[in-house]
Structures are given as structure tokens and as C-alpha cells.
Amino acid sequence: MAATADFRPTEGDDDRTLCFSGALTLARVGGLSRRLDEVKGEGVILDLNGVERMDTVGAWLIYRMVRDHGAEVQGADDDMVRLLEQVAEADQPVRIRPDRRSPVTRVLGEVGDAVSIAGRTLLGLVGFFGAALIATGNLITNPKRFRLNAVVQRFEVVGVKALGIIGLMSFLIGITIAQQGAVQLAQFGAEVYTINLIGRSAFRELGVLMTAIMVAGRSGSAFAAQIGTMKLTEEIDAMRTIGVSPQEALVIPRLLATVVMMPLLGFFAAVVATAGGGVFCWVALDIPPATFVQRIREVVPITDLYVGLIKAPVFGALIALAGCFQGMQVEGDAEQVGIRTTAAVVQAIFLVIVLDAVFAIFFSSIGWI
Amino acid sequence: MSTPADPDAPVPIIEVRGLKNSFGEQVVHESLDLTVYRGEILGVVGGSGTGKSVLMRSIIGLQTPSEGEIEVFGEPMIGRDEDEAKSIRRKWGILFQGGALFSTLTVAENVQLPLREYYSYLEQKLLDEIAGYKIVMSGLPPEAAPKYPSELSGGMRKRAGLARALALDPDLLFLDEPTAGLDPIGAAAFDELILNLKRALGLTVFLITHDLDTLYAICDRVAVLADKRVIGIGTIDELLAMDHEWIQSYFMGPRGRAAAQPKVTEAA
Numbered sequence: 001m002a003a004t005a006d007f008r009p010t011e012g013d014d015d016r017t018l019c020f021s022g023a024l025t026l027a028r029v030g031g032l033s034r035r036l037d038e039v040k041g042e043g044v045i046l047d048l049n050g051v052e053r054m055d056t057v058g059a060w061l062i063y064r065m066v067r068d069h070g071a072e073v074q075g076a077d078d079d080m081v082r083l084l085e086q087v088a089e090a091d092q093p094v095r096i097r098p099d100r101r102s103p104v105t106r107v108l109g110e111v112g113d114a115v116s117i118a119g120r121t122l123l124g125l126v127g128f129f130g131a132a133l134i135a136t137g138n139l140i141t142n143p144k145r146f147r148l149n150a151v152v153q154r155f156e157v158v159g160v161k162a163l164g165i166i167g168l169m170s171f172l173i174g175i176t177i178a179q180q181g182a183v184q185l186a187q188f189g190a191e192v193y194t195i196n197l198i199g200r201s202a203f204r205e206l207g208v209l210m211t212a213i214m215v216a217g218r219s220g221s222a223f224a225a226q227i228g229t230m231k232l233t234e235e236i237d238a239m240r241t242i243g244v245s246p247q248e249a250l251v252i253p254r255l256l257a258t259v260v261m262m263p264l265l266g267f268f269a270a271v272v273a274t275a276g277g278g279v280f281c282w283v284a285l286d287i288p289p290a291t292f293v294q295r296i297r298e299v300v301p302i303t304d305l306y307v308g309l310i311k312a313p314v315f316g317a318l319i320a321l322a323g324c325f326q327g328m329q330v331e332g333d334a335e336q337v338g339i340r341t342t343a344a345v346v347q348a349i350f351l352v353i354v355l356d357a358v359f360a361i362f363f364s365s366i367g368w369i
Numbered sequence: 370m371s372t373p374a375d376p377d378a379p380v381p382i383i384e385v386r387g388l389k390n391s392f393g394e395q396v397v398h399e400s401l402d403l404t405v406y407r408g409e410i411l412g413v414v415g416g417s418g419t420g421k422s423v424l425m426r427s428i429i430g431l432q433t434p435s436e437g438e439i440e441v442f443g444e445p446m447i448g449r450d451e452d453e454a455k456s457i458r459r460k461w462g463i464l465f466q467g468g469a470l471f472s473t474l475t476v477a478e479n480v481q482l483p484l485r486e487y488y489s490y491l492e493q494k495l496l497d498e499i500a501g502y503k504i505v506m507s508g509l510p511p512e513a514a515p516k517y518p519s520e521l522s523g524g525m526r527k528r529a530g531l532a533r534a535l536a537l538d539p540d541l542l543f544l545d546e547p548t549a550g551l552d553p554i555g556a557a558a559f560d561e562l563i564l565n566l567k568r569a570l571g572l573t574v575f576l577i578t579h580d581l582d583t584l585y586a587i588c589d590r591v592a593v594l595a596d597k598r599v600i601g602i603g604t605i606d607e608l609l610a611m612d613h614e615w616i617q618s619y620f621m622g623p624r625g626r627a628a629a630q631p632k633v634t635e636a637a
């Protein structure tokens with residue numbers, strides 16, 4: 001390996017000459033740059049006779065001395081001269097970093113940006129919903145354009161493939177509710193009401209809500225990432241130019257899939273959660289399954305099922321709209337896909353929970369208690 | 370079979386022997402041999418799907434071949450552990466097809482990244498200066514330095530990718546279709562840039578291209594990939610002397626003849 005780059009003043013009376021030695025290369029410059037900065041004064045002579053090799057970094061250091069201190073180069077061979085010329089040509093004032101603003105204006109700017117983005121997102125979402133409605137209308141008047149294959153494929157991905165994880169999740173939630181409920185109700189000697197708790201909360205709230213959260217995480221994010229990536233690779237633009245409406249080809253199948261699958265999955269989740277609670281009641285509270293089922297039929301009104309089934313498609317639509325809308329907003333680079341996917345899931349879950357609260361008040365006030 | 374660019378010192382930089390690459394049933398390379406000598410620009414051509422990029426990925430260690438040996442700078446590349454490979458990696462620079470810039474970093478930060486990785490002792494001021502002149506050297510306007518890759522055009526991204534590939538002052542440069550997607554003026558400027566850099570820095574260049582003009586303008590030798598191996602390697606004249614159908618139709622097709630035209634007039 002070549003020696004580390006070094007320089008020292010020549011001995012004797014003429015100490016304005018700096019003799020360089022070793023390899024003036026990136027790997028060997030070490031702290032040479034800092035030491036050269038300390039050299040003061042004009043008209044230094046740089047003697048390169050002892051230099052074994054030089055690359056652009058070495059050439060840059062030499063060139064910098066020439067530029068800033070009017071130094072003179074001696075003993076450079078042809079290659080070195082050429083390198084020095086190349087580097088000198090490439091010396092232009094370059095601004096390395098983007099502009100930095102003061103913290104105060106930056107915070108204010110970010111707050112403003114956040115508000116305007118929130119407003120625009122809400123508006124955009126409403127607009128997107130409108131566009132989806134128009135596309136649905138077009139499909140109803142032109143049923144030939146309906147993409148059955150795409151829709152059935154979405155059904156499978158959104159619905160059938162989610163059965164396992166949603167079943168497992170619901171089963172565990174049923175057990176948890178039953179266990180927590182039993183512990184609290186035991187204080188009043190009312191363990192038997194655990195069944196009410198399980199049945200009613202599963203059908204009315206938890207089944208659909210937990211399913212919505214799972215679908216938002218599974219499918220809403222997938223919609224945003226898929227459409228976002230298609231946006232980046234100009235597939236969406238290609239689609240438009242061929243005359244295929246992305247709303248019809250991409251959004252409607254996904255929207256339909258979540259709208260149709262959410263009630264089914266929500267019902268499935270509620271049943272499995274109830275079964276999980278039943279298992280707990282059987283094992284821990286000695287309530288036999290037959291009694292459990294009979295009690296469930298007595299205490300859970302059919303309106304609880306309706307409440308769940310009415311909410312489910314609305315939540316499904318929200319999830320699909322948020323996912324597809326955010327996917328369509330992707331522009332620029334791969335990082336955007338990640339940001340938009342996160343936004344899709346957060347938005348979907350947030351809207352689902354807000355709407356769930358609205359539904360709760362609504363159903364109570366119409367007497368479905 | 371061939372003469373290196375510099376007959377006095379034919380130092381092999383890349384040696385590939387008996388390379389075999391396969392993806393499942395599909396065999397891309399079979400007993401492929403290739404040698405790249407120090408200081409030359411080797412153009413690699415071949416029809417689509419002949420495995421040009423796979424060959425490059427094998428050499429730089431992104432793809433482990435099923436069989437064969439690969440040596441770069443005289444060091445075997447297959448089965449290297451990460452630490453040993455690092456000392457070789459700092460001696461080469463790679464320009465991927467799309468530039469492969471890191472999208473969360475500015476152009477200047479992209480160029481500085483390999484420098485920081487390998488030479489963490491360099492001070493910020495010098496890093497900024499190095500990034501600055503590399504960016505200008507790669508043919509980018511200075512205003513591009515603080516920009517993010519998403520704000521650049523395709524051609525500028527390629528140049529930024531080249532600036533990053535040159536960051537470590539490599540001895541060996543891999544270029545995967547550097548002029549694809551550039552306008553003819555931009556492509557010619559890019560050719561000249563690479564030729565200049567090669568002359569100034571003594572680079573060895575492994576260049577995958579479809580661009581016949583590039584082949585004529587800057588390549589010392591050309592390797593032709595077909596039938597899962599290198600069917601011919603040499604100067605374009607040597608290749609033309611070979612009686613292979615693909616080579617003949619490649620260089621003697623309408624585009625090939627058009628690209629050869631300026632060379633002929635220059636010679637005359």
C-alpha cells in the first residue's frame with residue numbers, strides 16, 4: 001500500500017516550499033486538509049515531485065491551495081496536470097444544502113401547511129367519493145364495462161384471505177371480554193351476565209369495529225400502496241390514455257369488495273367472538289355451551305345484528321375510499337408511497353371510529369338499545 | 370483472442386471464468402468467460418434478455434452465480450464475507466439504470482454518502498467541496514446539489530448517479546445503460562464525459578449499452594453476449610470480421626451503419 005499523504009516545508013532558508021510525499025488519494029489524505037488550512041500567506045510553492053499517486057481529492061486539495069493562497073505547483077507530471085485542470089474546471093460555487101428557515105417561521109409554516117393539507121384532504125376525499133359515485137352510475141348504465149374478474153379477485157383478497165386472521169383475532173377478543181367481564185361481574189355475583197356482555201358487545205360494536213380496523217390495516221394499506229406504485233410507474237396515466245377509467249378499473253372493484261365483504265367479515269367476527277366467549281364461559285364459569293347459546297338468543301336482540309350489519313358496509317366504503325384516494329395522491333418518489341399508505345390507514349381508522357360514535361348515538365335515539 | 374487497450378501492461382481487472390447463472394429452469398449464462406483489462410472501456414452488448422445486467426450483478430456480487438469464478442482486482446468475489454468485500458467495494462463505483470439515487474437524500478448528500486461510509490474522518494467542509502466538484506464534473510448544474518432526486522429529470526438523475534459512482538474516486542466504473550433515455554445531445558455529452566473521466570482518472574469502465582454511437586465513440590473493446598456466453602470480444606473491426614449472424618446484423622443493420630458513418634468520414 002502507498003504511504004499516507006504528507007507534506008513538510010523544505011529545510012533551509014526557503015521555507016515557503018512545501019514538499020508533498022506519499023499518495024494524495026482519498027484513502028490516504030487523512031487530516032491533510034485541516035493541516036493545509038493552517039498554512040498562511042501567499043506565494044507558497046507546492047512541490048509534487050515526491051507524490052506517488054494522485055486522485056481528484058488530492059488534486060482538489062492542491063487546487064484549493066492554488067486558488068486561495070496563490071500557490072505555485074512544481075513537479076507535477078502530465079496526469080497530475082490533467083487532473084488539476086479537470087478539478088479546476090469543475091470548481092463552481094455550489095450550494096450544498098437546501099435553504100434553512102428560522103425555527104419560528106418553520107413551526108408556523110408547518111402548522112399552516114398541516115391545516116391546509118387537512119382541509120384539502122377532506123375536500124379531496126369528498127370529491128373522490130363523488131367521482132366514485134359517478135363511476136358507479138356509469139357502470140350501472142353501462143353494465144358491460146363492469147369488471148367481474150377484478151371484483152371477484154378483490155373479494156378473495158379482501159374477504160376470503162382475511163378470514164383466518166380476523167377469526168383468530170375475534171376469538172381472542174371474545175375470550176378477553178368474557179374474562180374481564182366475569183372478573184368484574186363476579187363482585188356482584190352476576191357472572192351469568194357475562195353472556196349478555198359478550199353477545200351484545202360482539203354483535204353491536206366489537207365484531208364490526210375490530211374487523212374494520214383489521215381490514216383498514218390489511219386492505220386499505222394495500223390499496224394505497226398498489227395504486228400509489230401504479231401512479232409512480234405511470235400505469236394510471238397509461239390507463240387513462242388508453243381510455244380506461246382508473247375509477248372504474250381500480251377504485252370500483254376495491255370499493256365493492258370492501259362494501260360487500262365488511263358485513264360478511266363483521267358477522268363472522270361477531271360469531272367467532274361470541275364463540276370465544278362461550279368457550280371461556282364453559283371452561284371458567286361452568287356454563288355449558290347449550291345454555292350459553294340459549295342465553296345468547298334470549299339476551300341479544302335482533303336489532304344488535306342489524307346495527308352491526310348496517311355499519312359494516314359504510315365502514316368498508318370509508319376504508320376503500322381512504323386507501324384509493326391516498327394511493328391516487330402519490331407523486332414523485334417511493335417515499336411518498338409509504339407516507340400515503342400510512343395516511344390511508346390512519347385516516348380510515350380515524351373516520352371509522354368517528355362514524356361509529358355517530359352511529360351509536362343514532363341507533364340509541366331510534367330506540368335500538 | 371483479443372488485445373487489451375494497453376499492450377504493455379495488460380493487467381486484468383475483472384476476470385470471469387466458467388460463469389453459470391440460472392433462475393429456476395431458465396439458464397441465463399453457461400460457461401461464460403470474460404476479462405476486462407486495466408484502463409479500457411469495455412462495452413457489453415447483446416439482445417434483450419441475454420443477461421447483460423445479470424452479468425454485471427454477478428460481478429459486483431448482487432447475484433450469486435450457480436457456478437464459476439469471478440475475480441475483481443485479482444481477488445475472488447464469490448463467497449466473500451462482508452468485511453472483505455467492503456475493501457473491494459470502495460474501489461469501484463456503480464451507476465444503475467435508473468440512477469438508483471436515495472430518494473430521501475439530496476443530490477449532494479447522495480454523493481457524500483459513500484464518502485461518509487468509508488472515510489468518516491473527513492471534515493464537513495471538505496465533504497461539501499468534494500460533493501460540489503463531483504457534481505459539476507458529472508455535468509450537473511451547481512443548482513442541482515441541494516435538490517432531491519424527485520425534483521430532477523431522468524437525464525439529471527443519471528448524472529447524479531454518476532457523481533455518486535465517482536464519489537470514492539474508483540478505479541473501476543460499472544455503467545448500466547448510461548445513455549438510455551437521454552436525448553442525442555445529452556447522450557453525446559455523457560459519452561464525452563466518460564471518456565474525459567477515463568483519461569483523467571485512469572478509469573476502467575464496464576459499460577452495458579444498447580447505444581451504437583456510444584460503442585463507436587468511446588469503447589476500446591466490445592463484448593457481445595449471445596447464446597448464454599460471450600460470443601465475441603474485441604474492437605468493433607475485429608468483431609465485424611467475425612462471421613456471426615447476430616454480430617453482423619447488430620453492427621451492419623441500418624442503425625449500426627449510421628453510427629459507423631462519422632468514424633469512416635473522420636478516417637477519410
